[in-house]
Amino acid sequence: MAKAFSTGAIASGKSYSSFMNYSPPVLSAGLVQHALLSGSTQLTILRIVDETGSASLGDIADGLGDHPDAAGAVLVMVDLGILVIDYVGVIDEHALVRRAPSDFDPTSSVSELGARCSGSGVGQSVQSVQASPDELPLPSGIDRMVTSPFAPAVYVATPEARRSLGKIGALARPGIYALIGERQVYIGASSSVGARVAGGQQPIADIKTIVVITDANNSLSDADVLAAERMFFSRVQATRAFSVMNELPMGAAVDAQRYSEIDAFLAQACLTLRHNGLLFAGGTARAVLAGPRNEAGRVGPLRLFNELPNGDRLELCFDDGLVALAARQHDNRWVLLQGSDVRIETAASANSSTRFQRSAWLHAGLLELAADGSSFVTTRDLIFRSGSGVAQFCVGSKGRTRDSWQPIDPDGGLDPNTAALIAA
Numbered sequence: 001m002a003k004a005f006s007t008g009a010i011a012s013g014k015s016y017s018s019f020m021n022y023s024p025p026v027l028s029a030g031l032v033q034h035a036l037l038s039g040s041t042q043l044t045i046l047r048i049v050d051e052t053g054s055a056s057l058g059d060i061a062d063g064l065g066d067h068p069d070a071a072g073a074v075l076v077m078v079d080l081g082i083l084v085i086d087y088v089g090v091i092d093e094h095a096l097v098r099r100a101p102s103d104f105d106p107t108s109s110v111s112e113l114g115a116r117c118s119g120s121g122v123g124q125s126v127q128s129v130q131a132s133p134d135e136l137p138l139p140s141g142i143d144r145m146v147t148s149p150f151a152p153a154v155y156v157a158t159p160e161a162r163r164s165l166g167k168i169g170a171l172a173r174p175g176i177y178a179l180i181g182e183r184q185v186y187i188g189a190s191s192s193v194g195a196r197v198a199g200g201q202q203p204i205a206d207i208k209t210i211v212v213i214t215d216a217n218n219s220l221s222d223a224d225v226l227a228a229e230r231m232f233f234s235r236v237q238a239t240r241a242f243s244v245m246n247e248l249p250m251g252a253a254v255d256a257q258r259y260s261e262i263d264a265f266l267a268q269a270c271l272t273l274r275h276n277g278l279l280f281a282g283g284t285a286r287a288v289l290a291g292p293r294n295e296a297g298r299v300g301p302l303r304l305f306n307e308l309p310n311g312d313r314l315e316l317c318f319d320d321g322l323v324a325l326a327a328r329q330h331d332n333r334w335v336l337l338q339g340s341d342v343r344i345e346t347a348a349s350a351n352s353s354t355r356f357q358r359s360a361w362l363h364a365g366l367l368e369l370a371a372d373g374s375s376f377v378t379t380r381d382l383i384f385r386s387g388s389g390v391a392q393f394c395v396g397s398k399g400r401t402r403d404s405w406q407p408i409d410p411d412g413g414l415d416p417n418t419a420a421l422i423a424a
Contacts, residue, residue, distance in 0.1 A: 025076045032080060036073040045074060049083065049097055057085070058093030150265035153216040154272050159207045166198030174225040175214030176232050180278070181206050185242040189229035189249070191222045204245050209278060213269045226252035227356060228262050231291075235270060238292040239280060248295070251356035259359035267291060293364045300335050300381030309335055309381065314405035316391060319343055322375050324394040326387070326405060334384045340394065342367060342376040347397035354393050 025034040032042050041064065048055045048063045061070035074097055077083045087095035138144060157165055165171055171194025179186040179202055186204040190196030193212055213232075214220065220228070230251035237244050254262065267289045274280040280288045293299075303309060311329035318324075324340035346355055358376075361367040367376045384390040387402030394400075 025080055027080050027082075032076060032082070034076050036069055036076055041067065041073055042077070045077065045083075046099075049099060054096050054098040056093060057091065057095045057097055060097060061093070148261050148264055149217060149219040150261060151216040152265055152269040152272070153214050154269050155212040155214075156276070156278065157210040157212070159210065162207075162210055163198045165210070165212060166195045168194050170216075171195075171197075171212060171214060173214055173218050174220045174222055175212055176225055176229050177213070178211040178232070178236070178279070179204050179207050180209040180211065180242070182208060183243060184245050185236055185279075186245045187229060187233045187236060187249070188246070189225045191225070193225075202245075211273065211278060213266075215265070223252040223254060224258070224262055226250070226352075227254045227259065228266060230356065231259075231263060231266055231360075232270075234295045235266065235291050236279065237296060239282060241279075241282060250351075250353050253350075253352045253355035254359055256359045256362040259356075259363050263291065263363065294361070294366060298383050299366065300383055303338070303381065309337060311335070313408050314387075315408050316394060316400065316405050318395050318400070319375075322394075324390075325408075326390055328387065328405075332385050334387055334390045336378055336382045336384060336390050336394070338378050338381050340378045341370070341374075342378065342394050343396040344369075344374075344376055345396055347399075349398040350392060350396050351398075354389075354396070357393065 025032055025037070027033070031039050044063060045060055048060050057071055057074060060074055061067075064070040064073070067073060071091070074083065074085070075091075078085050078097075081100050083097055084100045085091065085095050085097050153170065155165070155168075155171065172192050174189075174191050175193030176187070176189045177193055177197050179188075179197075181204055184204055186202045188196065188200070188202065193214055197210060197212060213228075226249065230249040233244060233246075233249055236242060270280050270288050270291070271285060274285065274288050300309075309327040309329075311327035314326050314328060316324045316326070319341075322341035322343060324342070325337040326340070327335040327337065329335060342358070346358070358367065361378075361382070362376070366378065366380055366382065368379055369375075370377045384393065387405055388400070391400035391402070391404050392398055
């Protein structure tokens with residue numbers, strides 16, 4: 001509906017707001033198209049107003065005779081910027097109606113209109129404010145929950161149109177992208193994703209399709225898209241339909257709630273790609289929405305509760321009573337054993353990958369809060385590439401290295417709960 005304004009000198013500061021239960025009016029070929037306004041009704045209203053330059057709402061109602069809603073008909077013309085109405089307090093039969101100034105623009109801002117009307121003896125114009133249903137106050141005892149801040153916007157381009165992506169204003173914001181070939185795909189991210197794709201030199205030949213994903217609300221931060229890049233990489237890799245050309249991205253430090261919001265954002269985008277036959281065509285739609293529980297190769301096989309893992313079994317004690325157990329199977333494969341403690345807080349020195357992984361595994365249920373609330377606890381055996389990496393993950397800082405792990409003494413160990421932890 002067009003914006004309505006009050007321009008009366010005696011009503012300066014009073015705003016007229018239309019809440020009529022009718023469809024929005026349309027002005028076509030000079031005639032108002034609306035249920036309350038026939039052509040003859042429009043002519044009658046304007047004739048009454050033009051006789052003296054203005055007319056009260058009561059006089060117009062009298063002139064319209066048996067019209068079912070004379071005031072409503074006038075307010076329709078006010079909504080369209082044909083008329084203006086002056087009133088004090090409430091609109092009644094004494095409200096004064098006049099033609100709008102010739103340069104009156106009902107879509108202009110309040111300040112512009114005030115400047116235009118100030119020399120004509122008319123008071124300051126005030127823009128009406130109509131509350132949407134979502135903005136109206138709720139009854140006592142009722143709250144509206146905040147949902148996800150993200151709304152995915154998915155763009156698809158041919159290789160020939162690649163350079164044009166940099167010209168799209170809606171892509172001058174953080175986002176992720178995929179360059180899709182016959183059997184290969186390259187995943188990337190940028191703080192200005194359109195320009196990045198348009199000017200990039202990514203190492204992939206024979207690109208068939210380009211996909212760009214961003215947030216229609218522009219709520220993604222630079223850290224969000226770095227996390228989304230790693231999550232999208234894992235989703236594509238899990239399909240095994242394409243060979244992902246780049247290495248696993250680092251991700252970024254996002255908390256568990258933000259991780260879940262980004263995951264839901266990606267789920268919607270991935271489902272869109274599936275419906276359009278671009279990616280995620282195999283399996284079920286439910287699997288596309290859920291995504292993989294973990295990155296490939298990060299969760300060890302299930303063990304019986306009394307089965308010891310292969311390799312050198314080591315122990316890390318920290319934070320006055322927290323204990324983590326690991327099995328070093330070879331230099332590039334360390335297994336953090338199920339039931340190990342993980343410090344809840346992370347220090348500033350912890351790298352982004354460590355923080356990202358904590359949020360990812362909390363989201364997946366591979367970490368959970370200990371019964372006494374003193375730590376997180378691993379619910380499965382988790383795989384790491386190095387002893388320093390698993391130590392940093394457990395402690396939440398770079399203060400521990402591979403040498404921090406100590407062999408478990410078969411005659412009792414460094415901690416009285418060691419045997420129970422191994423059997424967990």
